[in-house]
Amino acid sequence: MQQGPEERTILQDVPWPDEPPVMAPGxxxxxxxxxxxxxxxxxxxxxxxxxxxxxxxxxxxxxxMAVTYLFLVGVGIWGINIPIGWGFAIINFVWWIxxxxxxTLISAILLLLKQTWRNSINRxxxxxxxxxVACAGMFPLLHLGRPWLAYWMFPYxxxxxxxxxxxxxxxxxxxxxxxxxxxxxxxxxxxxxPDLATMREKAKHPLTRKMYGILGMGWRGSARHWKNYExxxxxxxxxxxxxxxxxxxxxxxxxxxxxxxxxxxxxxxxYFVAGAxxxxxxxxxxxxxxxxxxYHLEGMxxxxxxxxxxxxxxxxxxxxxxxxxxxxFIAFYSGSTYERFxxxxxxxxxxxxxxWMLILFNILIPQVLWxxxxxxxxxALFCISLVILVGMWLERFVIIVTSxxxxxxxxxxxxxxxxxxxxxILAGTIGFFSMAMFIFIRIMPSISIFEMRTLLPEAEVKxx
Amino acid sequence: xxxxxLAPPIYGLLAEFDTATDLVNATRSAYAAGYRKMxxxxxxxxxEASEAVGFHKSRVPLIVLVGGILGGASGYGLQYWIxxxxxxxxxxxxxxxxxxxxxxxxxxxTILFAGLCGVFGMFALNGLPMPHHPLFNVDRFSRxxxxxxxxxxxxxxxxxxxxxxELFMRSLQPASIxxxxx
Numbered sequence: 001m002q003q004g005p006e007e008r009t010i011l012q013d014v015p016w017p018d019e020p021p022v023m024a025p026g027x028x029x030x031x032x033x034x035x036x037x038x039x040x041x042x043x044x045x046x047x048x049x050x051x052x053x054x055x056x057x058x059x060x061x062x063x064x065m066a067v068t069y070l071f072l073v074g075v076g077i078w079g080i081n082i083p084i085g086w087g088f089a090i091i092n093f094v095w096w097i098x099x100x101x102x103x104t105l106i107s108a109i110l111l112l113l114k115q116t117w118r119n120s121i122n123r124x125x126x127x128x129x130x131x132x133v134a135c136a137g138m139f140p141l142l143h144l145g146r147p148w149l150a151y152w153m154f155p156y157x158x159x160x161x162x163x164x165x166x167x168x169x170x171x172x173x174x175x176x177x178x179x180x181x182x183x184x185x186x187x188x189x190x191x192x193x194p195d196l197a198t199m200r201e202k203a204k205h206p207l208t209r210k211m212y213g214i215l216g217m218g219w220r221g222s223a224r225h226w227k228n229y230e231x232x233x234x235x236x237x238x239x240x241x242x243x244x245x246x247x248x249x250x251x252x253x254x255x256x257x258x259x260x261x262x263x264x265x266x267x268x269x270x271y272f273v274a275g276a277x278x279x280x281x282x283x284x285x286x287x288x289x290x291x292x293x294x295y296h297l298e299g300m301x302x303x304x305x306x307x308x309x310x311x312x313x314x315x316x317x318x319x320x321x322x323x324x325x326x327x328x329f330i331a332f333y334s335g336s337t338y339e340r341f342x343x344x345x346x347x348x349x350x351x352x353x354x355x356w357m358l359i360l361f362n363i364l365i366p367q368v369l370w371x372x373x374x375x376x377x378x379x380a381l382f383c384i385s386l387v388i389l390v391g392m393w394l395e396r397f398v399i400i401v402t403s404x405x406x407x408x409x410x411x412x413x414x415x416x417x418x419x420x421x422x423x424x425i426l427a428g429t430i431g432f433f434s435m436a437m438f439i440f441i442r443i444m445p446s447i448s449i450f451e452m453r454t455l456l457p458e459a460e461v462k463x464x
Numbered sequence: 465x466x467x468x469x470l471a472p473p474i475y476g477l478l479a480e481f482d483t484a485t486d487l488v489n490a491t492r493s494a495y496a497a498g499y500r501k502m503x504x505x506x507x508x509x510x511x512e513a514s515e516a517v518g519f520h521k522s523r524v525p526l527i528v529l530v531g532g533i534l535g536g537a538s539g540y541g542l543q544y545w546i547x548x549x550x551x552x553x554x555x556x557x558x559x560x561x562x563x564x565x566x567x568x569x570x571x572x573x574t575i576l577f578a579g580l581c582g583v584f585g586m587f588a589l590n591g592l593p594m595p596h597h598p599l600f601n602v603d604r605f606s607r608x609x610x611x612x613x614x615x616x617x618x619x620x621x622x623x624x625x626x627x628x629x630e631l632f633m634r635s636l637q638p639a640s641i642x643x644x645x646x
Contacts, residue, residue: 028611029507029610029611030610030611033507033609033610033611155542155546161551162551163546163547163550163551164546165547165553165555166543166546166547166562166565166566166569167547167555167558167562167565168555169568171569172568172569172572175568175569175572175573176568176572179572179573179575179576182576182579182580183575183576183579186579186580186583187579190583190586193592194507194508194609197609198507198609198610200609201606201607201609201610202609202610213595214593214595217587217592217593217594217595218592218593218594218595218596218597218600219592219609220505220597220599220600220605220608221505221506221507221608221609222503222504222505222590223491223503223504223505223506223510223513223514223516223517223519224503224514224517224519224590225590225592226506226508226509226510226513226514227509227511227514227519227522228522228523228524228586228589228590229509229586229590230509230511230522231522231524231525231586232524232528232582232583232585232586235524235525235528235578235582236579236582236583239528239532239575239578239579240575240579242571242575243572243575246568246571246572246575250568253568450507450508450509451508453507453508454508454509458483458484459484459508459510460484461484461485461488461510461512461513462485
């Protein structure tokens with residue numbers, strides 16, 4: 001972004017000879033603006049969109065029902081019980097928050113690394129982050145048992161004179177996740193402001209104009225404003241980068257700080273972060289593939305983006321595989337009976353089928369991404385992404401349920417089966433996420449217009 | 465003399481350009497000609513344009529730094545005060561001031577304050593939100609959010625003179641020149 005003229009030629013990523021371009025040729029400032037804005041302002045509401053939103057909202061209806069019943073009766077309607085107190089709620093929490101991580105990776109880390117190809121996928125990836133964090137945030141609240149007392153987690157001067165206990169990773173989680181949600185939201189909004197001004201000028205209906213006008217804050221593209229804006233944008237990227245790494249690290253502390261066999265391990269933070277980015281990119285592909293097709297954005301979200309995402313999935317998938325391998329190695333190398341038993345139990349115990357499915361989905365199947373032909377096949381990418389999403393969900397299931405069901409004392413062993421309410425809430429959050437994405441792509445430009453303009457050769461100021 | 469009489473009848477003169485390069489060159493010429501109260505407008509950030517209008521240093525990084533320091537200090541201070549002074553709890557015999565455990569919330573609050581101070585600071589420095597601005601009175605200006613580039617020399621500039629400035633702006637060969645009414 002902030003590059004001088006000489007720097008730009010050197011650092012803008014140069015594709016390999018056969019690699020597809022970041023943007024289809026023949027685009028101008030006007031055509032980029034129109035293509036993205038018209039997908040919102042001019043395109044009529046299609047039947048497919050209405051149907052999709054209807055299905056998503058029906059699932060949200062299921063969520064409302066399940067949550068109402070949960071509030072009336074309590075967490076007993078779920079499959080959790082001692083010793084397995086963390087069932088679907090925590091599995092889903094970790095899964096959703098992991099999915100969110102790719103959005104910040106794309107918008108912040110790839111910005112700092114000057115990977116300009118990110119400019120066409122960062123907007124909806126950031127939206128994905130926000131909605132995924134919203135889904136994630138529901139679970140700890142619902143899991144509280146008395147969700148109406150959720151504010152007790154925050155430090156505030158209460159009449160009871162009690163305060164949070166800051167040596168607990170669960171309190172760290174409150175800070176990490178709420179900061180992450182806040183910073184992701186402002187990062188997304190700041191990125192939207194210049195585009196909202198574009199929408200304000202392009203919108204025809206006075207009410208639409210007013211709405212975009214208020215949200216766009218009267219942005220007028222002043223050079224002084226842009227200078228402050230760019231300074232902030234790069235700094236937000238700079239602080240969001242350690243933030244996103246810290247969030248899943250803190251989530252992994254929820255496990256690693258406990259002494260449970262299979263949890264108490266130092267490899268958790270990096271391997272959780274890699275897994276988060278892995279599942280997040282899978283979700284990016286699951287969203288990008290239909291969006292580019294139905295909104296005719298193939299000229300902006302090109303094969304280059306899909307292939308680069310596939311490569312990132314392959315790389316992070318290998319880090320995750322390394323994590324699995326080292327978990328197993330350390331379990332035996334540690335000499336701890338409990339660790340060794342935990343690993344054998346994962347391989348051959350009552351939940352072994354989930355462990356082997358996880359290995360298949362997360363490690364074996366994604367290896368086909370090594371082949372350029374597979375990376376160029378959109379349908380294959382879509383299916384592999386879905387497989388990875390399921391695989392990453394299974395990973396959290398295996399970590400939580402196998403360890404809790406077989407801890408140190410055989411007298412406290414147990415068994416976990418999810419109930420229909422567990423599934424209802426999981427499906428409900430998927431519905432909520434889809435509903436939010438459906439609404440988002442209809443009311444906001446789903447690709448950053450002003451950042452796309454900077455990718456055009458005309459954006460470069462030529463020396464006199 | 466009352467203030468109303470002093471106020472110039474127009475906000476300034478607005479020249480329109482087709483390319484970023486033209487805008488930057490024109491802005492540099494205007495700066496060289498001695499104009500200071502002026503601004504360049506573009507549909508995307510142009511580093512050279514802010515340099516050309518003489519705006520070299522943004523204060524946003526300083527605000528972010530101050531916000532971060534404040535956030536970190538208040539984050540650690542809050543935990544210290546809570547866990548050591550107001551409500552000391554013995555957790556597994558660990559010291560009350562368990563600084564390694566306090567690092568995580570301290571870090572998160574550093575980021576939170578830095579980010580929020582930066583965002584509010586940026587909008588405050590830019591004087592936004594500002595839903596109405598004289599420039600919006602010029603119809604052509606709406607294309608600044610699409611594909612056109614503008615240079616506005618404000619009437620408040622001491623060197624501004626309607627006839628002279630217009631003559632000067634013509635020499636920059638803009639696509640069009642408009643008067644910006646208040």
